[in-house]
């Protein structure tokens with residue numbers, strides 16, 4: 001562990017919370033070990049968070065996703081789950097990341113901000129009402145499967161949003177139990193692990209969900225998870241083409257999460273846009 005102090009911030013989007021590590025020139029966290037990620041995200045001995053957002057310029061890291069994005073994006077979101085694992089994308093994280101860029105890195109808020117991620121370059125926009133909208137990419141339907149909790153199982157819709165999701169419709173969100181343990185899933189279908197969403201209907205184009213995130217456990221919100229849920233619900237409702245291709249007109253759903261509410265729009269361009277609040281709540285220095 002390092003004894004040299006380095007800056008950090010804390011932020012969240014609908015209570016999906018992150019430790020932000022500013023590292024513009026890539027010199028402070030060039031080797032961000034799993035141990036340091038776990039120490040920083042620890043809710044008792046550390047700062048606490050569902051994940052880490054390392055803020056680094058694309059020309060200051062040799063991560064292949066950042067290298068590929070040079071020329072298209074200045075900033076790379078180096079995302080880590082709380083257990084230290086690397087994830088392709090984080091929908092709430094990229095919105096908090098953009099909040100940080102606009103508030104602290106001099107990035108203009110009057111135009112979409114391209115952000116490099118391991119799922120490609122995605123645009124983030126600060127809306128007039130202060131919420132932040134992020135492209136979370138085009139969904140890809142994956143194999144149908146099932147998940148189980150405490151001996152009960154449910155069929156799942158597989159949706160890849162850059163990262164893998166399995167969406168289960170349940171009668172009651174309490175059916176998922178305490179979600180302290182990872183639900184059982186088919187490891188042959190999801191060899192890289194999977195984020196698992198449990199969904200109930202609340203009204204027309206309105207659903208509510210809980211999520212067990214790969215690498216973080218149950219969280220209060222998951223932006224890519226909300227997108228996957230919206231895709232599964234829109235397909236089940238016949239609101240979009242059955243093959244999962246883009247709708248002719250924008251299709252909008254509200255997705256309630258334990259930490260708030262998110263709006264999801266599946267656009268005719270094929271991408272899903274995630275809209276909600278994103279805040280920076282603390283800044284300081286750490287030695288973890």
Ligand SMILES: N[C@@H](CCC[C@H](N)C(=O)O)C(=O)O
Pocket residue numbers: 016051081086087088089090091092093163164195213214215216219221222223224225
């Ligand atoms: N909370 C995030 C997703 C973070 C990554 C996920 N746990 C994974 O491993 O794929 C979101 O808001 O999308």
